[in-house]
Amino acid sequence: MRILLIHSDNIEYEVVSKTKMAETEIVPRDAMQDALVAFCSVESIDEEDIDDIIAQAVAEITTVADKIGAARVMIYPYAHLSSDLAKPDIAVTVLKEIENTLSTATSLEVKRAPFGYYKKFTVTCKGHPLSELSRELVPGEGGDAAKKPFKKEITRDWFVLTPDGRKHDWQEYNNNITPFGCLVQKELGTAEPVGGEPIHVEIMRSKELADYEPSSDVGNLRWRPKGKLIRDLLADYVLQLTLAHGAEPVETPVMYDLADPAINEHAAKFGERQYRFKSNNRSMMLRFAACFGMFCTMRDMHISPHNLPMKMYELSTYSFRHEQRGEVIGLKRLRGFTMPDMHSLTADMDQACECFEQQMMIGWQTGEDFNTDLVAVFRCTKQFYDEHGSWVKKIAAMSKKTMLIEILSDRVHYWIAKIDLAAIDSQNRPIENPTVQIDVESAARFHISYRDMANTEIHPPILHCSPTGSLERVLCAILESTGRMQVPMLPVWLSPIQVRVVPVAERHVEAASALMNRLNDEFMIRADVDDRDESMGRKVREAAVEWIPYTVVIGDDEAKSGKYSVSIREKAELNKLYKENLSLEELVAAVRVAIGSKPVRPIYTTKWMSRRARYY
């Protein structure tokens, strides 16, 4: 809905002739002095939720009237503010309801010009700064003023469960010293804000990984070659994990038609934070997770008990959530992000719990692989806890971790039980990463079912699992963890450049390039060569500033002996390089050991530094 608001000294109109959508029972001629005139266009997108759009319009008009001190309001239908109008009967309903609500719920005196007539009118504008305003209202984006009043009252109980199966008061763990304590503080609302900027934002920009993109929407990043490489490696990593777990990869669309009832219901359930748009006359949404596509895929499959559990995996590049302005930060909260998303159909709750255990353990595994210290909060409904209390103890024991437990009096969302694993950032705030959830609603909604031995139709419980959390958040957690290192660096397998070859003088560039090429081509190690006309001291320094794990110097001595002087960042101390003399074979072996079984990709940046363009 579009509204043009004019604070006028005088507004008067007179009906001239009818159009074919004219309403009946009208006031053919009227006038108002010292009134706020609201020229309104009801648009087709408003049809999605007219109650919401009415509430927003009323809130908006009331606010403006209050601000400018107007006591009278004239609602004036004005089709020409939009090129995508609602159906006339709906528009009339909306306008009448705005008039009604304003006159009953506020002290404003309200009139409304008739809909569907050609009218002549005069309006004089007062001309002060607030006397002309326009507003564009979209259903679901009204904020607090138009929030739906109805929300079920939910109570939450908290306690802490140790691996030995004992319950503890959460107060005992309420501190800002351990990562788990930080989680408890944040979840229970007792955290003291630390303030300051998260360090990962500075790192992601200065290391040329990712940056803000002013020409897009807030929270949609641009990725530079080094950051793109890290994303791709992380994607490879999650793919390895999910394949090993028996999931089948798929890829599904990023946008969906809200005319599909299951899509619409699933989307509506999750509220306002969506990108929505019109494409011709269809109302579309951008996915906020990969559920949509995978559920649609599953509903078109013949499923029998033999197929279960059935696991499907997608790397949702991208998922979109229209997070509120003030919530978007760095790599932690984005509007466009990449979520590894796995869904498992399970025969029954026992199988669901079994899969849950396995997938939770994968989550813990990722924490070890990324060297991010994860902490856990397990949430479930009271009913689930009453039935599966001993199982909850079991997963704490399996995890060998102390867990925060939240028991909800009723089911709020689609899940009845979930676990969230979080790293803690440099400001003691959790970065929620891996998660597993048991969903008992979606199968029915999307008509996903199988028949058991007795031929009864069963809607299987579905597990949602992100083994790592969004790739951006994984990187966020990794970068935040470097803040706690004396000599910060990325894990070798994620380092965009693993080996930097530094020739001592120009005459060594050829040998350096040859070495660099062998590392890339023969050994799949990402190496480049600093062939710029700079002093060696500077080149070594810049390699360190770039967090290059291995810097190889090559000069006359090396050419003769075949042993290279290698500075190894992992073993360095603050402002003190650590050097070893290594043969090519020894260097390759060292890098291989550091990479382990993690994914390998070729270098994405130019291999000759002299040809590399610098970013601003």
Added chain:
RNA sequence: GCCGUUGUGGCUUAGCGGUAUAGCGGCUGAUUCGUAAUCAGCAGGUCGAGGGUUCAAGUCCCUCCAACGGCUCCA
């Protein structure tokens, strides 16, 4: 979205009513170098955007935009 803080060349920053500072980075030249910054010169700014106050506005006021902090929220 709400409250607050901040916004000066690509980055870090000085100036806080009176001619836009500097360092890094960039470019050009010299230098061919042994492990965290070789030397010199040059270019680069409508001080986030728009409005206002003033003889005069990065500097004061208003609106907007953006980043960050807090709140709400993260399904």
